Amino acid sequence: MLLIHCPYCGELRDEQEYRYAGEAFIQRPGLACTDEQWGDYVFNRTNPKGKTVEQWAHAAGCRKLFVVERNNVTNEIYAVRTFESYKEQA
């Protein structure tokens, strides 16, 4: 069972309160893209072994989406961050 800290609620809650929402920061291509680029955007995933940067939604809480940086082999959670914090960093 993963224990995830919600950056909005400020609570450490168990995984069942959350909904996994896939790889984070996938860039949508422009309208002029080719079929290959569109297929790559819709279907292909990096699916790394080790550190992942992924989205979770606090489905049974504040319902907000945020980012979890996790090691998907050991399940260690390195960081939980809001999308805004990445923007500030950039």
Next chain:
Amino acid sequence: MKYSWLEVFKAGLSGQKQWPAAWPEVSPKAAYDVIIVGGGGHGLATAYYLARDFPGTRVAVVEKGWIGGGNTGRNTTIVRSNYLWDEATNLYEHSLKLWEGLSADLNFNVMFSQRGVYNLGHTLQDMRDIERRVNANMLNGVDAEVVSAAELKERIPILETGKHVRYPVMGASCQPRAGVARHDAVAWGFARAAAKHGVDIIQNCEVQAMDIEAGQIKGLQTSRGYLKADRVGCVTAGHSSVLATMAGIRLPVESHPLQAFVSEPMKPVLHTVVMSNAVHGYVSQSDKGDLVIGAGIDSYTGYSQRGSPHLIDHCASAMIELFPIFSRVRLNRQWGGIVDVCPDACPIISPIPQVQGLYFNCGWGTGGFKATPGSGHVFAHTIGQDQPHPLALPFHIDRFTTGALIDEHGAAGVAH
């Protein structure tokens, strides 16, 4: 040696201690025509059919662990072909037909037991879907029937078919030719038969990098040295994306833990396989006597080979509601395997357009075991002839560009 009752008798005279190794331990040679990465059932089957149907091809299987130590040994051993769409049904039915002659073909008892598989329906919509799927199956020449709740109770007396449960059983589909097989025996049988046809089976040999020059595969850097090959077939299930990254490509798969568990061994109590998509679980009883129960995948991606306990809890609750008689059965072991799930719940059996000589057989998700011989057979022909086998053609990786997906998620996917 050809295994036979006579050999068993002769070995019995010396206490069954004189058996030779099923396949030889070999050191890697410098070059092969085809290297199969991944010594699971699918990889070994690919190597076997390549060596058998394309004589003279120098084939090696490289496996980072040991034969039978991967997902082949972690699945719940169910074999069936009652899928909805023509493309999927044809592929799985091809496989089921190979299963039916597999023990004789391999000269190895894979303990394939056609004890039938029941897919339960719990709602009116479930029953409509079941009728549709049964009709589709019959049109495709696959044995299938709709079974009423009353008939189910006759056939499986320990199944709870009463009205007072949370999700009452309204009926089921049944595929009588479906069943289970001994998963380890499948790996060992294919390994032995492949080795007999000259395949080198190289264990403890992990692929570390791919040597690709000008869009053509040249060889593999492994933990046991460099191996030269013009053609490489990757059959590494949950780790397919790891191999894809070495080739500089991305695949439309995501890896998830899939959990299963077995009970303590018991006397025979369940003679068939029962699956339910709606309450999510499936159960059969192995020849050893333990109940083999499969749960769903964890929602998050990962390679941790354990998964979260609430899935086991959910599945066990469903099992106990379906089979109240199991409520005091103790569980022996629980584990998770890493499965590579495709967006359409169908596999990818395909050459890789970006790299000449590179092929992937992956994306089987939660239900690859049933396809082991068929998958190996069509993949071997895809590699051997350098063009997709007709049954593999719809499973080309191009479908994620063209959009011609084979959506088995809603139909026969989910539970395997």
